[in-house]
Amino acid sequence: MELPIRISKDSREPIYHQIVNQFKALIAGGHLSAGTPLPSIRVLSKDLEISIITTRRAYQDLEVQGFIKTSQGKGTFVADISEDLKQEVKVTSVYNILENAVDTALSYDYSLEQVKTIFLEILKSKEKGDI
């Protein structure tokens, strides 16, 4: 399975963190169902051209947070998490990042009305680019 994991090595965000966030989005968003095998740490490390340790760090974090299960010798698999938890992760993640964006806009002295205008513009451009 070809996973859409893409990392940026220049980003201020740590690589393991980028991996964690992307898997969280894929799992909570319903693109990866319980039991689906993840790539082995060696394979993912090779694909992303990063060290095994970095991949392992990401998988450990994901396991601690309950999104995946690893078993030695077998591999790593998407955990069986409740629909409720998925929803909670989705809602809080998205709500927080959107709220933060709005707060930033306000700190730049934009009015709520102006923020709304810019936001709707962005949505419009996404609709076009989507197809």
Added chain:
Amino acid sequence: MELPIRISKDSREPIYHQIVNQFKALIAGGHLSAGTPLPSIRVLSKDLEISIITTRRAYQDLEVQGFIKTSQGKGTFVADISEDLKQEVKVTSVYNILENAVDTALSYDYSLEQVKTIFLEILKSKEKGDI
């Protein structure tokens, strides 16, 4: 002058970076006009309970980016930047962070319609909390 600079020492974002961003917002947003003296690095360091070096790093970055002017012995002052540049900084900063938030929502498998609903909810709560 009492500046509304607030930092979080737990944040993943570097302290000097938080300071830079907040001053940029204050200057580009029009809350600080050209010539206004900034607090000396020692005063701001004491207020924020951080080292002088960190404050200096922030001021150096702000000077490189053209937002402030420092002169040894005299102090640090808001630079005289054009209205156009201010506008550009405002627009790009806010547009980018909003777009990034929308992209994150999409990665969680939200539809554009759902993102809009959440966004409007946030705006509503901001209106109330504003007064």
Added chain:
DNA sequence: TATACTGTATATATCTATATGCACAGTATA
């Protein structure tokens, strides 16, 4: 001129992310 402010420079410390190598251990399967 004395002093009390400004910013400047340097050497060092600490933390985090990342990388490397190697040995170990569990599992599947030809």
Added chain:
DNA sequence: TATACTGTGCATATAGATATATACAGTATA
């Protein structure tokens, strides 16, 4: 059983970001 996959553990190295202390230098002004 042999082999080739899985994940685990550990010790160490390196680079970069971040923070600190301390001493130095310019400026304003009583």
